[in-house]
Structure formats: C-alpha cells, structure tokens
Amino acid sequence: LGSSLRGTLDDLRGKSRLEEDDIQEVVKQIQRSLLEADVEVDLVMELSDSIKGRALDEEPPGGTSARDHVLKIVYEELVELVGDSTELPLESQTILLAGLQGSGKTTTAAKMAWWFAKKGLRPAIIQTDTFRPGAYDQAKQMAGNAEVDFYGDPDSDDPVQIARDGLEETEQAEVHIVDTAGRHALEEELIAEIEEIDSVVDPDTRLLVLDAAIGQGAKEQAQRFEEAIGVEGVAITKLDGTAKGGGALTAVNETDSSIAFLGTGETVQDIERFEPNSFISRLLGMGDLKQLSERVERAMEETGAEDDDWDPESMLEGSFTLKDMQKQMETMNKMGPLDQVMDMIPGMGGGMMDQLPDDAMDVTQERMREFNVIMDSMTDHELEEPRSISASQVERIARGSGTNTERVNELLEQHKMMDRTLNQFQGMGDGDMQRMMKK
Numbered sequence: 001l002g003s004s005l006r007g008t009l010d011d012l013r014g015k016s017r018l019e020e021d022d023i024q025e026v027v028k029q030i031q032r033s034l035l036e037a038d039v040e041v042d043l044v045m046e047l048s049d050s051i052k053g054r055a056l057d058e059e060p061p062g063g064t065s066a067r068d069h070v071l072k073i074v075y076e077e078l079v080e081l082v083g084d085s086t087e088l089p090l091e092s093q094t095i096l097l098a099g100l101q102g103s104g105k106t107t108t109a110a111k112m113a114w115w116f117a118k119k120g121l122r123p124a125i126i127q128t129d130t131f132r133p134g135a136y137d138q139a140k141q142m143a144g145n146a147e148v149d150f151y152g153d154p155d156s157d158d159p160v161q162i163a164r165d166g167l168e169e170t171e172q173a174e175v176h177i178v179d180t181a182g183r184h185a186l187e188e189e190l191i192a193e194i195e196e197i198d199s200v201v202d203p204d205t206r207l208l209v210l211d212a213a214i215g216q217g218a219k220e221q222a223q224r225f226e227e228a229i230g231v232e233g234v235a236i237t238k239l240d241g242t243a244k245g246g247g248a249l250t251a252v253n254e255t256d257s258s259i260a261f262l263g264t265g266e267t268v269q270d271i272e273r274f275e276p277n278s279f280i281s282r283l284l285g286m287g288d289l290k291q292l293s294e295r296v297e298r299a300m301e302e303t304g305a306e307d308d309d310w311d312p313e314s315m316l317e318g319s320f321t322l323k324d325m326q327k328q329m330e331t332m333n334k335m336g337p338l339d340q341v342m343d344m345i346p347g348m349g350g351g352m353m354d355q356l357p358d359d360a361m362d363v364t365q366e367r368m369r370e371f372n373v374i375m376d377s378m379t380d381h382e383l384e385e386p387r388s389i390s391a392s393q394v395e396r397i398a399r400g401s402g403t404n405t406e407r408v409n410e411l412l413e414q415h416k417m418m419d420r421t422l423n424q425f426q427g428m429g430d431g432d433m434q435r436m437m438k439k
C-alpha cells in the first residue's frame with residue numbers, strides 16, 4: 001500500500017544517510033506499490049534495481065534528508081520511464097486510435113476532438129467500426145456532444161472504404177481522428193483490418209487506447225499493435241475509477257512511446273493531457289499534494305501568517321509568464337489593487353505608484369474569468385512565452401476560446417503592461433526592493 005511506502009519513507013525523515021537495510025525496505029515498498037498499480041513484474045524489477053543502485057551509489061546532496069533523496073531518485077526513474085506527454089502539435093494532422101473493444105476508443109475520439117476544438121482547431125471524427133452494433137450511433141452522438149464534424153456509414157461493412165471516404169468527406173477539418181473497431185481478443189482479423197486502415201489513412205500519430213484496469217495484459221496488447229502499425233502514444237481511460245493505470249507504463253516501455261491523454265470520465269470534457277508529476281504521485285499512492293497544501297494553508301491561517309500566494313520576490317525574478325499573471329491576478333483580486341498593496345509596504349507609499357499607468361494592475365473578476373477561458377486555449381509554450389504568439393496563433397486561440405482576436409490581444413497587452421511595470425520595480429535596484437518586499 002502507498003501508505004506503507006509513505007510510512008517507510010517517513011521513518012527515514014530524521015536520517016541523513018541511507019543504510020543498505022533502509023534502501024532494501026524502501027525498494028520493497030515501492031515494488032509493492034507498483035505491482036498494486038498493475039505495473040508489469042519485469043518492469044518493476046528493472047525499476048527497483050536501478051533505484052537501489054542509485055540510492056546506494058549517490059550521496060544525498062548537503063542539507064537533503066535521506067528520505068527526500070530516495071524519493072527524488074524514485075521520481076526521476078519513473079519520469080525517465082514515462083517521459084513527457086506525447087507531442088501533438090496544434091496543426092492539421094491525422095490520428096488513428098487502436099485498442100481492444102471497450103477500452104474507450106470512441107469516447108477518447110470524441111474527447112480528443114473536443115480538446116482540439118477548444119484549442120481552436122477544427123476536428124472531425126471518422127468512425128470505421130462496422131463490427132459493434134450501435135457503434136455508428138454512439139460515435140455520432142458523442143461527436144454531437146463535442147460539437148465536431150463526423151463521418152460514418154451505418155450501412156457499410158467495409159471499414160477501409162469508410163476511412164477513405166471519411167477523409168474526403170471531412171476535408172474541411174484540420175484534425176482527423178479515426179476511430180476503429182476492437183474485438184474481445186487480439187484476433188488476426190482485427191490486426192489485418194487495422195493494418196489496412198493504417199495504410200489508407202497514413203496517420204501522423206497512432207494512439208493505443210488502454211483501459212486503466214488493463215493490468216498485466218497491457219504487454220501483449222502493446223506488442224501486437226506495435227508490430228502491426230507502430231504506436232506513437234498511449235491514451236489511458238477510466239482513471240476516474242480505482243485503477244491506477246500502471247499498465248500504461250508497460251505499454252510505453254514496450255512501444256518506446258509516451259502517454260498522450262488521460263480519460264477521467266464519460267463525458268467529452270473528461271480529458272486531461274498527460275502530466276508526469278501527478279500521474280506518478282497517483283501511481284505510488286503519494287498523490288495527496290493538494291491535501292498537503294490545503295493543510296499548510298489552514299495552519300497558516302491559524303497562526304495568522306501572511307498569505308503566501310502572492311510572492312513579490314518571484315514576481316521580480318526571471319521572466320513573467322502568462323501563468324504568473326494568472327496567479328497574480330487571482331491574488332490581487334483577493335487583496336485589492338496593487339497600488340493599495342504597495343501603499344501598505346513601508347517606504348513604498350505615494351509617489352512611486354503615480355508613475356505607473358492607472359490600469360496597469362486593474363483586473364476585475366469578470367475580466368479574469370475571460371482571461372482564464374482564453375488561456376485554456378493556449379499551449380504551455382504560449383503561456384510561457386506570450387511574446388512569441390503570432391497573429392495566426394491569436395486567431396486560433398480566439399476561435400478555440402469562443403472569443404475574438406481583440407480580446408486575445410487585450411490579454412496580451414495586459415501581460416505586457418504588467419511585465420513592464422514589474423521590470424520598472426526591478427530596475428529600482430540594489431536589492432532594496434527585494435528586501436522591502438520580502439516581509
């Protein structure tokens with residue numbers, strides 16, 4: 001159980017050095033956690049060997065506890081195995097979904113279409129499942145829920161022809177998502193069919209859709225699909241259940257690919273882009289960071305400590321991203337306008353704020369809500385480097401967020417203004433500012 005892994009780790013809290021026995025115990029607990037999460041046995045052994053090797057070899061850096069050190073090694077080894085999320089550029093492309101019946105392909109097709117539409121692209125779903133009764137109706141309805149283009153043919157029993165026609169009929173769409181049939185088992189017929197569809201469709205990305213509860217069966221499935229068509233990414237479904245999706249690790253390892261999406265429910269909105277940190281936390285049963293932060297916050301309130309959300313120091317360091325802006329806007333909404341906040345800081349009163357444009361820091365709740373919707377349609381790169389956003393990206397973001405280019409540009413202007421303002425503070429120099437804002 002995760003709790004015993006945590007218990008074992010907590011026992012190491014006071015230690016600054018790991019004894020071999022300690023490492024043995026930690027590794028044993030990690031093995032248990034991973035096996036319970038359905039990670040395949042050989043992979044667990046491989047992982048625990050490298051964790052053990054490193055834990056014995058590497059000295060914890062000064063000031064780091066043995067517990068934090070071993071946690072860092074475990075985390076790094078798992079991150080190395082799962083990697084980052086599968087790259088999916090926001091441009092025209094074709095994606096083929098493969099997987100067994102019931103794994104969640106049709107649902108995932110609609111979820112992905114919804115996701116791409118939200119990012120401002122025009123997606124279409126092409127349904128080629130002629131095997132399962134009701135497949136056409138199900139896919140069509142879900143495409144309707146996602147409000148995206150759809151092609152299928154309920155009267156045809158030729159999936160390859162449907163795929164061919166579908167690409168033509170949905171020409172106007174930018175992202176083509178081709179849904180396929182599955183069978184109960186990996187029959188030759190299914191493999192032959194998907195090979196043929198693959199050659200007609202010539203997808204940019206082939207995603208293997210896996211039920212989080214797949215367990216040890218993931219290995220064979222991944223191998224067969226890898227042999228047949230090649231797998232560039234994995235989508236894990238039904239993570240809203242109790243299964244932790246360790247089978248995905250096996251699949252990623254077998255296919256030398258990465259995880260693209262996580263499915264967390266039955267509606268088209270229940271999709272998340274894969275993110276290694278939270279996935280691994282969940283896998284190890286150490287995923288209560290939210291709880292932890294809430295506990296810290298409560299403790300802070302009880303002791304009357306300052307709200308720590310607003311961190312002027314970090315605001316004054318490095319580049320100011322849109323994510324930073326979002327965070328600062330939220331905090332300012334709680335605290336009041338920045339000029340009033342600044343007035344409360346000794347030595348920062350009056351005159352200094354008069355040099356700033358009046359609306360540099362003015363963000364109303366309503367405006368913030370709109371900004372959040374717009375930011376949802378941006379990629380991480382766009383959020384991190386808003387100055388690199390081109391006119392065509394502005395158009396895409398406007399479309400995806402259901403706003404218009406003026407609104408998007410307004411957001412970018414607001415960011416520039418806040419960035420300039422913060423730079424002004426930074427330029428005041430000598431670290432006085434930093435010192436003043438620290439307390």
Ligand code: GDP
Nearest residue numbers: 101102103104105106107237238263264265266
């Ligand atoms: P397919 O046969 O591979 O196309 O699988 P479907 O997309 O038809 O999904 C099979 C069943 O799993 C359906 O009842 C879906 O509603 C359900 N399902 C798919 N993804 C998820 C998910 O992420 N969470 C939950 N709870 N159910 C899901």
Ligand code: MG
Nearest residue numbers: 105106129135
């Ligand atoms: Mg289906």
